[in-house]
Amino acid sequence: MNALMPLGMVSVIPSENQDFFETSLDRVQEERKDYFVERDGQKFAGMHLLVDLWGASNLGDPDLIDRALREAAVTAGATILHSHFHHFSPNGGVSGVVVLAESHISIHTWPERDFAAVDIFMCGACDPHLAIPVLRAAFQPSEVKLDEQRRGLVD
Amino acid sequence: MNALMPLGMVSVIPSENQDFFETSLDRVQEERKDYFVERDGQKFAGMHLLVDLWGASNLGDPDLIDRALREAAVTAGATILHSHFHHFSPNGGVSGVVVLAESHISIHTWPERDFAAVDIFMCGACDPHLAIPVLRAAFQPSEVKLDEQRRGLVD
Numbered sequence: 169m170n171a172l173m174p175l176g177m178v179s180v181i182p183s184e185n186q187d188f189f190e191t192s193l194d195r196v197q198e199e200r201k202d203y204f205v206e207r208d209g210q211k212f213a214g215m216h217l218l219v220d221l222w223g224a225s226n227l228g229d230p231d232l233i234d235r236a237l238r239e240a241a242v243t244a245g246a247t248i249l250h251s252h253f254h255h256f257s258p259n260g261g262v263s264g265v266v267v268l269a270e271s272h273i274s275i276h277t278w279p280e281r282d283f284a285a286v287d288i289f290m291c292g293a294c295d296p297h298l299a300i301p302v303l304r305a306a307f308q309p310s311e312v313k314l315d316e317q318r319r320g321l322v323d
Numbered sequence: 324m325n326a327l328m329p330l331g332m333v334s335v336i337p338s339e340n341q342d343f344f345e346t347s348l349d350r351v352q353e354e355r356k357d358y359f360v361e362r363d364g365q366k367f368a369g370m371h372l373l374v375d376l377w378g379a380s381n382l383g384d385p386d387l388i389d390r391a392l393r394e395a396a397v398t399a400g401a402t403i404l405h406s407h408f409h410h411f412s413p414n415g416g417v418s419g420v421v422v423l424a425e426s427h428i429s430i431h432t433w434p435e436r437d438f439a440a441v442d443i444f445m446c447g448a449c450d451p452h453l454a455i456p457v458l459r460a461a462f463q464p465s466e467v468k469l470d471e472q473r474r475g476l477v478d
Contacts, residue, residue, distance in 0.1 A: 204436065213433060213440055218371065220475055250407050252422055265420045265427060267407055272418065276426050276444065278368060278475070281359065285368055285474040287442065289431065317470065319440040320375055320433070 213320025223310025368475025378465025391461035
């Protein structure tokens with residue numbers, strides 16, 4: 169007998185019916201297995217955007233940054249698993265990451281230079297480009313430099 | 324009176340002497356303020372390596388991956404602030420991030436394709452290239468594709 173059954177952690181539904189009762193985590197696990205995508209005739213693991221924001225505001229506010237990155241993730245179609253933000257001092261920079269079922273978003277800010285470096289790595293059906301307008305609204309940069317990399321590109 | 328004083332969380336040392344008693348976090352905060360680096364005649368925020376590992380092993384073992392990324396961070400001269408790893412299923416991929424005082428390392432693995440996408444973003448005096456041999460030892464890839472970006476490059 170499975171030791172986890174008394175804790176209610178194992179389904180007793182016959183296996184052939186389990187796909188009707190799968191949890192959202194099960195769905196994430198299943199989707200994770202075929203995250204290589206095919207687009208424009210190329211097959212790759214995911215799209216990785218490197219976004220440099222210049223002339224930006226709100227770069228010393230970890231709560232605002234947390235909300236902005238979460239909104240950016242959801243707007244791009246991603247599922248948030250975990251987030252962590254670190255504030256280096258009351259008026260200093262913020263480093264943060266949002267771990268997604270579809271990879272991650274990170275940010276590092278230098279408020280004294282009105283500069284932030286964001287990277288958005290997303291697999292599956294997500295569109296990381298949809299996150300950019302959310303970043304623009306939150307940080308109001310005067311300039312955005314965008315670099316796009318297809319990670320895991322199959323030759 | 325500061326409410327935190329009874330808990331011993333506020334120093335009562337006169338402010339002019341506090342630099343002799345600063346905590347390691349204080350040091351991180353101070354260092355964070357001038358992380359833009361100058362190298363080869365260029366001024367930028369930090370070096371961002373995008374590392375694609377092909378033909379790699381151990382990609383479904385979150386504990387090994389956690390240890391490898393921590394060793395990679397320390398070998399590169401970085402200070403670890405936080406780490407988080409997510410295992411998508413017993414035989415599935417791992418997503419993880421290590422947040423550093425000098426930015427971050429992330430990994431996303433596709434064991435079914437022997438592929439992992441790593442990114443290493445480091446500011447200050449760290450050398451992210453020193454992390455690569457640690458990744459090679461841990462994951463034994465048959466091929467490594469490396470892309471180097473200087474984030475926040477000042478024109």
